[in-house]
Amino acid sequence: MIQITLIQIDNYGPWTVTPGPRAEPDLQTLQSRLYGDLEREFGAHGGIVFFNRFDNLIAISNGMDYDDHKLIQDSIRNRYPITISMGVGSADTAYEAQKIATEMIQKGGGAQSASRCEVLNIDSLVDDDDSYVQIAHIDIDDVTGLLTDVETAFDTSIKVYEVLNALMVELSQIGGLCFFIGGDNYMAPSNNISDDILRDALERVDTKTGVRLKAGIGRSKTPAKAADMADIGLEDIRAGKVDDTVIIYDDRK
Amino acid sequence: MIQITLIQIDNYGPWTVTPGPRAEPDLQTLQSRLYGDLEREFGAHGGIVFFNRFDNLIAISNGMDYDDHKLIQDSIRNRYPITISMGVGSADTAYEAQKIATEMIQKGGGAQSASRCEVLNIDSLVDDDDSYVQIAHIDIDDVTGLLTDVETAFDTSIKVYEVLNALMVELSQIGGLCFFIGGDNYMAPSNNISDDILRDALERVDTKTGVRLKAGIGRSKTPAKAADMADIGLEDIRAGKVDDTVIIYDDRK
Amino acid sequence: MIQITLIQIDNYGPWTVTPGPRAEPDLQTLQSRLYGDLEREFGAHGGIVFFNRFDNLIAISNGMDYDDHKLIQDSIRNRYPITISMGVGSADTAYEAQKIATEMIQKGGGAQSASRCEVLNIDSLVDDDDSYVQIAHIDIDDVTGLLTDVETAFDTSIKVYEVLNALMVELSQIGGLCFFIGGDNYMAPSNNISDDILRDALERVDTKTGVRLKAGIGRSKTPAKAADMADIGLEDIRAGKVDDTVIIYDDRK
Amino acid sequence: MIQITLIQIDNYGPWTVTPGPRAEPDLQTLQSRLYGDLEREFGAHGGIVFFNRFDNLIAISNGMDYDDHKLIQDSIRNRYPITISMGVGSADTAYEAQKIATEMIQKGGGAQSASRCEVLNIDSLVDDDDSYVQIAHIDIDDVTGLLTDVETAFDTSIKVYEVLNALMVELSQIGGLCFFIGGDNYMAPSNNISDDILRDALERVDTKTGVRLKAGIGRSKTPAKAADMADIGLEDIRAGKVDDTVIIYDDRK
Numbered sequence A, B, C, D: 001m002i003q004i005t006l007i008q009i010d011n012y013g014p015w016t017v018t019p020g021p022r023a024e025p026d027l028q029t030l031q032s033r034l035y036g037d038l039e040r041e042f043g044a045h046g047g048i049v050f051f052n053r054f055d056n057l058i059a060i061s062n063g064m065d066y067d068d069h070k071l072i073q074d075s076i077r078n079r080y081p082i083t084i085s086m087g088v089g090s091a092d093t094a095y096e097a098q099k100i101a102t103e104m105i106q107k108g109g110g111a112q113s114a115s116r117c118e119v120l121n122i123d124s125l126v127d128d129d130d131s132y133v134q135i136a137h138i139d140i141d142d143v144t145g146l147l148t149d150v151e152t153a154f155d156t157s158i159k160v161y162e163v164l165n166a167l168m169v170e171l172s173q174i175g176g177l178c179f180f181i182g183g184d185n186y187m188a189p190s191n192n193i194s195d196d197i198l199r200d201a202l203e204r205v206d207t208k209t210g211v212r213l214k215a216g217i218g219r220s221k222t223p224a225k226a227a228d229m230a231d232i233g234l235e236d237i238r239a240g241k242v243d244d245t246v247i248i249y250d251d252r253k
């Protein structure tokens, strides 16, 4: 089972324009610092956070309980001009788990409700013995040679975001999720998705966007370990240790 | 004329896997902290930075000279395990300016060249008297009611990133750029693009993606001021002060 | 037993002047950011860190094991231009525990040894069942009325640092430690020091420096909880709930 | 003339205990992050900030005007749960300038007044042509050999803070200031203090505390440049390029 936490800033839209619009560089600094801090807070417990939309961040939180989440919520309140609500859900697939987590947040009140403040709704936590996380670290072959060193920076970005969009749609249709992690790299929480199904999905994106994708897939009890396994898989593909575009490493045995 | 700085982390791909893959939560914290710091450094001089691909960031730097850039480059070297190279270009349109900035970086060596370190190539700086920045602050109508409070978090993200992709393609074809700034908000450096041409571009995206977009457009001598003007335009559209989906405010008179 | 971790930046002196002196504002930003990050990393496990000399930081780490420390060490390596070594010691008094922690660091090599890198020497960890932390939160009565609002800022600082110095000497002679935490506040890890002995020590400092000190004393299994207890004690003295300059709250029963 | 800005967090004491005491690790993270950010904001304009008491920070702000301070004040409001007030004063000596800056803050209301919020009182700014900053970078000879590598960490700190205290008293009596900048290093804004008078002051501290102090002294138009000059002086003393415990470098000619 995979456990996902949806982190939503309370009443952020109205706050950004009250009493008047706030300078955008300040909002960008606030949003990126909040993301960096949440990455540390979840990372200290073996979790991992993706920025998603910056006002709605998605974390994989296997192994973290109510108190772990509460400590983070309190710490953000003491250091930021905004507060955060969190919804936690567990399921067999990442898509399903984030669906439950979203419902937990929506149950606590709308994103712009002035009254909702620091909701912490947990549908269910994953038990230690059936805690299992699969993460695919997806990467474009030779983005440096094909794009970064030859095209304009923005044209390279258009292609990278086109691939991101295609991956988000493909993954969500097979129970997974996909997030941009910088450069030409994407991370896809993909519990219960076999390497074959994932390879097909990557190939469909290749066809649609004209790049060649590869992915290391990691399976472990905790999110950070799964990501580490996925990194190693990606390096082994790069090193030609395997003649495939996907490879799975599993440290749970 | 608009002045754009492309900021590229030196030899970042190899660094992320040397001596072995580095834990992803650490890379995400490093990348978001670097973005937040660069936003402060450029922001202190009235500039604004967009994270773009995190290893390649794009800033509007009207009014900033060689020494301003050098101070930032040295400060990052003293506080981060990586160094940054920068290319600076000026032109009538944002797309053209980033094209030149990219060439200045590529001229200094590839993104993965072990030898290139802290290049600072300036093609040309904008003179004070013809410094002019136009920024459109683009926003989806009622994302809260239509998506955030009703769909799952990831489905909302798919739509928001679909709109981002469509905007990036449309804007690049009319000489502009477009970046995601969180929530359902985008910022488009759009020098020399009239409100009519921009309104048409937004409507093409509406048709393609099924949302309704609005934009406040700001024109000023410095990037941060242009963004402030754009924010006010967006608020006035929201307040029904104008019956249009775009509005231009210009503080240069 | 109290468990203390000494965190020492590896070879920092030479690094600050190699290849040439680094701009002091950058070093101050680096040192304060490192302190803030280490506070989060230890804080996520219920610990607390004091900046001490910024290149040598002292943390109370009851409940944290080898892996917890290793994760922090790796994370700092991935995000900072410097690395850290750590020594861990446990004893009945805070002074004794930091003495052992210091020996663990010194055993690993000098503060300026080019070869010593990321030592992690643990003498002994505190077992859960005899984990006990006592922290006194010491505060000057009415610093605002006596100093901040009437004297020049620097004269107020001279008095506050004079009190700090006197407390450091007094506490170290009775097996404790004392650190500045901002404003007119100090925190003293003070295992095995009775309230009477502490009251006398505070009174000696009052006589020497001309201020009137009060302290809430917290006793708990973890450092952060002990600090919370101490805060409550301080508030209750302020509220006149007790007619004493020291008060002990203990949540271990 | 030297220009000094006193930065005071508005109503911080009450905020730290309202509605109840806030976890100390969070306050330490907030205070160190605020210091790091202010160092960047002032540093971007060639200034330098010292943490002083964390709730009252002291900056040398030669060359910075009302708008520069206002931008910083707004940015902190948009990103922190607290706001800051600032007082600015200029004078021939650092001690006198901070005295005026303090009066500007106190004029705006007490440190704990619920009503005072974001005061920005400027007594006078330094004109460009008589902008002059002298900073001494004071350092203890061989702290590594005498203390860090042989004594316990806390005993080394007692000696370093004893030296700090003595320097603060000595410098304030000759029109200067002195701040701790980590390790065994101190920085003393010391306009109008000759090298002879400074050498005598250091020798009095040597006698009182049993260490041997040396200092590079920098004179320039801006604070950061003066600090750079001071660093170079310190290195030249270390390298035996001069047989003295103080040396002055001046880049204004």
Ligand SMILES: Nc1nc2c(ncn2[C@@H]2O[C@H](COP(=O)(O)OP(=O)(O)OP(=O)(O)O)[C@@H](O)[C@H]2O)c(=O)[nH]1
Pocket (backbone or CB within 6 Å): A139, A140, A141, A142, A143, A144, A145, A181, A182, A183, A184, A185, A231, A238, B012, B013, B014, B016, B017, B021, B022, B024, B027, B028, B055
């Ligand atoms: N977040 C993250 N980004 C990475 C990682 N590895 C590489 N990157 C990013 O990817 C960019 C391109 O690096 P590579 O993918 O190694 O370059 P490439 O030219 O595509 O090389 P190949 O993928 O080996 O074909 C870098 O600038 C980084 O931004 C990683 O582990 N995590």
Ligand SMILES: Nc1nc2c(ncn2[C@@H]2O[C@H](COP(=O)(O)OP(=O)(O)OP(=O)(O)O)[C@@H](O)[C@H]2O)c(=O)[nH]1
Pocket (backbone or CB within 6 Å): A012, A013, A014, A016, A017, A021, A022, A024, A027, A028, A054, A055, B139, B140, B141, B142, B143, B144, B145, B181, B182, B183, B184, B185, B231, B238
């Ligand atoms: N970066 C940035 N994000 C903003 C700004 N204003 C709003 N947002 C983001 O947009 C999200 C949605 O807020 P709104 O756009 O006000 O909500 P809405 O339901 O679409 O309301 P309308 O746009 O008024 O129809 C917020 O959670 C923020 O993340 C802004 O000025 N800058």
Ligand SMILES: Nc1nc2c(ncn2[C@@H]2O[C@H](COP(=O)(O)OP(=O)(O)OP(=O)(O)O)[C@@H](O)[C@H]2O)c(=O)[nH]1
Pocket (backbone or CB within 6 Å): C139, C140, C141, C142, C143, C144, C145, C181, C182, C183, C184, C185, C231, C238, D012, D013, D014, D016, D017, D021, D022, D024, D027, D028, D054, D055
């Ligand atoms: N680190 C830390 N600093 C605090 C705390 N409480 C207050 N302070 C600091 O102490 C300064 C002065 O606040 P107070 O001690 O409440 O003010 P006071 O005038 O001395 O009031 P009394 O102590 O009630 O007599 C504030 O500006 C803060 O910097 C705390 O819990 N932690």
Ligand SMILES: Nc1nc2c(ncn2[C@@H]2O[C@H](COP(=O)(O)OP(=O)(O)OP(=O)(O)O)[C@@H](O)[C@H]2O)c(=O)[nH]1
Pocket (backbone or CB within 6 Å): C012, C013, C014, C016, C017, C021, C022, C024, C027, C028, C054, C055, D139, D140, D141, D142, D143, D144, D145, D181, D182, D183, D184, D185, D231, D238
């Ligand atoms: N803030 C700051 N700290 C420094 C600087 N240089 C050294 N330090 C600190 O001083 C500590 C000791 O370094 P040194 O002063 O070089 O060591 P030392 O043994 O005293 O050597 P000498 O001073 O050369 O006799 C380091 O760990 C740093 O924390 C500097 O330029 N700025």
Ligand SMILES: [Ca+2]
Pocket (backbone or CB within 6 Å): A139, A140, A141, A142, A143, A184
């Ligand atoms: Ca790649």
Ligand SMILES: [Ca+2]
Pocket (backbone or CB within 6 Å): B139, B140, B141, B142, B143, B184
């Ligand atoms: Ca909207």
Ligand SMILES: [Ca+2]
Pocket (backbone or CB within 6 Å): C139, C140, C141, C142, C143, C184
């Ligand atoms: Ca007090």
Ligand SMILES: [Ca+2]
Pocket (backbone or CB within 6 Å): D139, D140, D141, D142, D143, D184
């Ligand atoms: Ca020294």
